[in-house]
Amino acid sequence: MFQPGAPAASPALQLDSVTNPLPMQRVELLDDPQEWLAFGRPCTPAGTPLAGSAADSASADPASTAWDSQVVLEGMHCAACALTIEDALRAVPGVVQADVSAATRRARVVWQPGRVVPSQWMEAVRRAGYRAMPAMDAFARDQRLRESRRALWRWLVAGFCMMQVMMYAWPAYVAQPGDLSGEMEQLLRWASWVITLPMVVFSCGPFFASALRDIRLRRVSMDLPVALGMAITFVVSTAGTFDPAGIFGKDVYYDSLTMFVFFLLTGRWLELRLRDRTAGALEAVMNRLPDSVERRAADGSFTRVATRRIGAGDTIRVLPGEAFPADGRITAGSTHADEALLTGESTPVARPVGSSVTAGSYNLQSPVEVLVEGTGGQTRFAQIVALMESASLQKPRLAQLADRIARPFLVAVLLAAALAAAYWWPSDPGHALMVAVAVLIVTCPCALSLATPVAMLTAAGTLARHGVLVRNLQGLEALAQVDTMVFDKTGTLTRDGMALQAVRPAGSCSAEEALDLAAALARQSMHPASRALAAAAARQAPLGRWQVKGLQEDAGQGLTATVEDVTGGMVARTIRLGSAHHAGVASDDSGAALQVVLSEQASDGALRELARFDLVEDLRAEASAVVQTLQQDGVAAQLLSGDRRGAVQRVAAQAGIARAQGECTPQGKLAALQALQVQGHHVAMVGDGLNDGPVLAGAHVSFAFGRSVPLAQSRADFVVLGDSLALVPQTVLLARRTLRVVRQNLWWAAGYNALCVPLAVVGWMPAWLAGLGMALSSLLVVLNAARLARDLPSLPGWQGSQPREGAVPARPDSLAGSPPPQPLDLSKNPLEPV
DSSP: OOOTTOOOOOGGGSTHHHHSOOOGGGGGGGGSGGGGGGSEEEEOTTSOBOOTHHHHHHHHSGGGSEEEEEEEEESOOSHHHHHHHHHHHHTSTTEEEEEEETTTTEEEEEEOTTTOOHHHHHHHHHHTTOEEEESSSHHHHHHHHHHHHHHHHHHHHHHHHHHHHHHHHHHHHHOOTTSSOHHHHHHHHHHHHHHHHHIIIIISHHHHHHHHHHHHTTOOOTHHHHHHHHHHHHHHHHHHHHOTTSTTOSOOOHHHHHHHHHHHHHHHHHHHHHHHHTTTHHHHHHTOSOSEEEEEOTTSOEEEEEGGGOOTTOEEEEOTTOBOOSEEEEEEOOEEEEOHHHHSOOSOEEEOTTOEEOTTOEEOSSOEEEEEEEOGGGSHHHHHHHHHHHHHTOOOHHHHHHHHHHHHHHHHHHHHHHHHHHHHTTTOHHHHHHHHHHHHHHTOTHHHHHHHHHHHHHHHHHHHHTTEEESOTHHHHHHTTOOEEEEOIIIIIEEEEEEEEEEEEOTTOOHHHHHHHHHHHHTTOOSHHHHHHHHHHHTSOOOOOEEEEEEEEETTTEEEEEEEETTTTOOOEEEEEEOHHHHTSOOOOSOOSEEEEEEEEOTTSOEEEEEEEEEEEEEOTTHHHHHHHHHHTTOEEEEEOSSOHHHHHHHHHHHTOSEEEOSOOHHHHHHHHHHHHHTTOOEEEEEOSSSOHHHHHHSSEEEEEGGGSOGGGOOOSEEEOSSOTTHHHHHHHHHHHHHHHHHHHHHHHHHHHHHHHHHHHTTOSOHHHHHHHHHHHHHHHHHHHHGGGSOOOOOTTOSSSSOOTTOOOOOOGGGTTSOOOOOOOTTSOTTOOO
């Protein structure tokens, strides 16, 4: 993982490594502990990332703990390759864990510095026939671009050769008996052989290299049957060209070979492009940080340095279009920032001088100077990247099943091809070998190995772009089967703050005057009730009459201060704001969730009530529509909270939840959830992650709102980075769509093989058609998964895929006839809803 703020790298890997790929012969430079933060992070021996002071101490002494490193792999093509690399890594002493993803071509390696160094386990990957490079660095991206260019050139050469060979083969297809002389037919064969040769050497080179590697290491991968098919076809056709009178001289198959290779490379190239755009969306998010940044030198000038060389206290200059490389505060200039990754909110946020900026957000408007305050694992972006890396390398249950059957299936393919060749050999050896080639090609299980991981990773990338992090890919499958959604109240259905519901003035004091007077005191306090009163007063025209002096706050009770009317010249008044007991008046059992009383101390010392303010928890604007959407989709909603029963029932009624339970301890929540599971329900839990750890871990699948919990400590399967509850039902709908796509992919892959294998065995499917079928099967699987890269499913009755923060969603159709919500009217009677 790319970690800005790491200790200064060794000279050989300083700024030069930003622009030049790291030579593999110098991979031993990565053994320097100062380089480890560039592609990993410290963790426990079990592979759990460290956070906070533990991570800082581990970074100070890198050899004292295990490390979790991420690498990009070159040369792998299938699930069998992933299993081979995993076996090679796990065989290295000191490697605790190794996970390889065939869809993303990345590996996660947990290793112990006291027993092994990176160059050793990377060498094990090289001996297995592949190449490992540190992830999240410039040369890894350059390598991906070079791979794409090479794939394009191989495809272009194959296409040119195919067209030329088809031109030479066409006369043989249309000629009548006697039209072509033997010399002309032989000349066309030689011309086809000359044109096919560069395609075999250049375009087919990677397949032959991979097959030779497999033979040398005595294993099988998906490239082995494909390379055997290519080699057999070319050898049989070459034998027919050099010895027309021999057993293979009847026909040549250059046209079938070139068409097969062209179709195969077409599928591989399109698959590569689609994977970069769909499953590669995760990697695109993780590569947001710039490779270099301008840092102020001692003489005041700015020089460009590698991002990982900046540290707390440095001043950097961030240009428009660049991502902020670290957390900090703007000291010069002003701009707007795109913080969609961190909050899920796509609207640009104003960032003037003195405001904070976060790593991973984009500078949209103008150059700014930033004082760096946090780097590396201290940033929220680093926690997000850690979660995404972990998810991208997980293998869902269906993908694990495909991996387990990949190798036995390939062995069965080789046996089937040998049996088909043996069956047809007595009648026509040339035809027998071509039947074997068709079997080898058509049964290659590429589509089967891609069916699950590509769909899962595409869905995870789509969710990440909208502010939902998938910590556990298996959670997508579990979420698709959920029939009960359990919500926490505070911080989940409600926001962290409170809202003013009604003002009840007493005596001659008007509602406007009472709220303005109360807000004058409330602005001096950070209590949620004080913030609610100050916010409500800000929505009306401020009177600006009161000057507050000598304010005192009795924690948990209220405020006392002396106020003067600066406009009317009145004498000083002693005002109290807080609980009824603090205000010196009788309590009122009106049923308000929270009541704040404003009172004045008379000249005789008695306390006289001026007004009462009824406060309620600020229910999220989208809460009722979210609950209604879930219920329409067959998901029952329940509420479990540790708050008082009355407050819980009130929130449940507002949100439209029928079953609610208050005064629950964390253990009580877990017991209630387990009771639902015993009844056969598949339960999802939505909480803020602060005191919901046990119930989040105990549910079949769980959500946590990322603003309320350190991401590295969250136990949830999904982390909602933004502040919109609408993302929860949207994620449910996307999970169901993802599972449908996975099932479609698996059925297609299985049905394709069930149909085409018998046709190939009986000799009804030529090699070129088998190649076309194989390429199309893999391509259709990836294209089907690419549909998941669209926007999140929209909710019925809502405008857009998700409401912007602070926006009011469109009302559900069922509430279309209801009157719209009214603004706060301070002249109305008590308990008038707002």
